[in-house]
Amino acid sequence: MAGTDGVGETADVPGALERAYREEWTAVVATLARRLGDLQAAEDAVSEAFISAARTWPRDGVPPKPGAWLTVAAWRKAVDQLRIRQHISERGLSSVADLPTTDAAPADPVPADPEEVVMEDDRLGLIFACCHPALAPEVRVALTLRYVAGLTTREIAAAFLTPEPTLAQRLVRAKRKIREAGIRFATPPSSALAARIAAVQAVIYLVFNEGYAASGGDELVRVDLCAEAIWLGRVLHRLLPDDAESAGLLALMLLTHSHAAARQDSHGKPVALSDQDRSAWDADMITQGTAILDTAMELRTPGPYQLQAAIAAVHAQAPSFGDTDWPQIAALYAELSRRSPSPVVEVNRAVAVGLADSPLAGLSVLTPVLESGQLDGYGPLHAAHADLLEKAGNADAAAAAWARAIETTENGPLRDEMLRRAARHSPD
Amino acid sequence: MKYALLIYAAPGARENPVAGDNNVIDSWLDYTVAMKDTGALLGAEQLAQVDTATTLRMSGADRLLTDGPFIETKEHLLGFYLVDVPDLDAALDWAAKMPIMRYGTVEVRPVLEGQAWRAPME
Numbered sequence: 001m002a003g004t005d006g007v008g009e010t011a012d013v014p015g016a017l018e019r020a021y022r023e024e025w026t027a028v029v030a031t032l033a034r035r036l037g038d039l040q041a042a043e044d045a046v047s048e049a050f051i052s053a054a055r056t057w058p059r060d061g062v063p064p065k066p067g068a069w070l071t072v073a074a075w076r077k078a079v080d081q082l083r084i085r086q087h088i089s090e091r092g093l094s095s096v097a098d099l100p101t102t103d104a105a106p107a108d109p110v111p112a113d114p115e116e117v118v119m120e121d122d123r124l125g126l127i128f129a130c131c132h133p134a135l136a137p138e139v140r141v142a143l144t145l146r147y148v149a150g151l152t153t154r155e156i157a158a159a160f161l162t163p164e165p166t167l168a169q170r171l172v173r174a175k176r177k178i179r180e181a182g183i184r185f186a187t188p189p190s191s192a193l194a195a196r197i198a199a200v201q202a203v204i205y206l207v208f209n210e211g212y213a214a215s216g217g218d219e220l221v222r223v224d225l226c227a228e229a230i231w232l233g234r235v236l237h238r239l240l241p242d243d244a245e246s247a248g249l250l251a252l253m254l255l256t257h258s259h260a261a262a263r264q265d266s267h268g269k270p271v272a273l274s275d276q277d278r279s280a281w282d283a284d285m286i287t288q289g290t291a292i293l294d295t296a297m298e299l300r301t302p303g304p305y306q307l308q309a310a311i312a313a314v315h316a317q318a319p320s321f322g323d324t325d326w327p328q329i330a331a332l333y334a335e336l337s338r339r340s341p342s343p344v345v346e347v348n349r350a351v352a353v354g355l356a357d358s359p360l361a362g363l364s365v366l367t368p369v370l371e372s373g374q375l376d377g378y379g380p381l382h383a384a385h386a387d388l389l390e391k392a393g394n395a396d397a398a399a400a401a402w403a404r405a406i407e408t409t410e411n412g413p414l415r416d417e418m419l420r421r422a423a424r425h426s427p428d
Numbered sequence: 429m430k431y432a433l434l435i436y437a438a439p440g441a442r443e444n445p446v447a448g449d450n451n452v453i454d455s456w457l458d459y460t461v462a463m464k465d466t467g468a469l470l471g472a473e474q475l476a477q478v479d480t481a482t483t484l485r486m487s488g489a490d491r492l493l494t495d496g497p498f499i500e501t502k503e504h505l506l507g508f509y510l511v512d513v514p515d516l517d518a519a520l521d522w523a524a525k526m527p528i529m530r531y532g533t534v535e536v537r538p539v540l541e542g543q544a545w546r547a548p549m550e
Contacts (some may be wrong), residue, residue, distance in 0.1 A: 058477075096463075132516075180540075181515050181536075181538050182429040182431075182514075182515040182516040182538060183515070183517070184514075184515045184516070184517065188517060192517065215442050
């Protein structure tokens, strides 16, 4: 941590710069984006501010509020740019050489101390812009990870197995659309707020699920998208403390991620919930997730994220798989199904009913899903089907279902586990 | 900012409107009045049927005329409103209220401003 004496700060300029970059970059970009209405111009100005900092901090010492210093410096760079552009459009390119440039080092360190609240509003505005429904879902994800979470283009490209130039191009186009289409860096009016918050939550949950499922690819090069999503969830919950579903989403992610250490064995093979070493679950994460869920439920506006978090909490509280309150889980899935009907939820409900009641009862929940054909390519459906058939004693049908499950699963370790279980039914 | 609200629908779609209790204003006149009252309305035009279009391109010095639209599509451009509103969300809100929402589609497209060619119009 930076000392308070000027000498110490000057000595540790590289460290202070790096820390400022990590901790302040997204906040400064957010403030500039809101003032300029232009994410690219904001990013460019902030880059210049960091260059100025690298030049002047070794000489003048690290300012007491690096974020505020950088904001002012970036704002001046942006104003310079606007002046230059205006100048060119009025007097032509050749006259630019006469323009005086201001050194970005702010003469007055910080005019009026930018209130914390204002900065938080800027950040919220940036989040709403990045997750605007007028942008394609994959674009929202990329923008949010780049400008809200502060990941690099390379990291995001690796995380989504996209070539870096493709991703960079996508971001450039997105920034141009935000500017030219008039997407505002602001909290939407109350009439639209609920839908827009839901869009933000969807982006965060998509990032989390991408990290959780890690569908295909080499895990070693992937940034921890689950951790990034949880961080984003914390930001959203902090900015919107009264939004129950934002709290529910954070709780859900924490409770789900608490299993991270137990859901794969030392060879990277997936371990089913029934076989997980519950002592390896992250107790702090469970405590935190449960507490956040409790506060969310006090707001008395239930929703899908809270329900899913509640399901995860029931699992977290169970001493063992056998001692899980399956009727409670089945009831929560039924409520979830009622509120946001989806065949995927029905698959999960079937599994819970199978355990709460009987494999046959579970199969009867699954039948309409299978008949609809909607999830034909969905591995977990066939895995659940196979498992229920197996438990119901129908070995032949189970073998066929395992074959379908294996066909429809890309993830290597998951497939291996299915192959192992399917082998039990092979005729030899 | 200025936006064009480009109105599209398939021929005959009007015969099968979608109901639903939302903010759609069902009369074009009422819609136009509402837009005018807020000061958002800059202009609007309704285009004649697409089969009245004539498409022109040049082949060397010769005019090549085609009887019909440039691109045959299922949904036709029927007309547009030109609006001046603070941001995309406001433009989308106007689009969402349009009577066409019962049976068609609106493309919200920002309008560029400040180009040199505009000078004679200003």
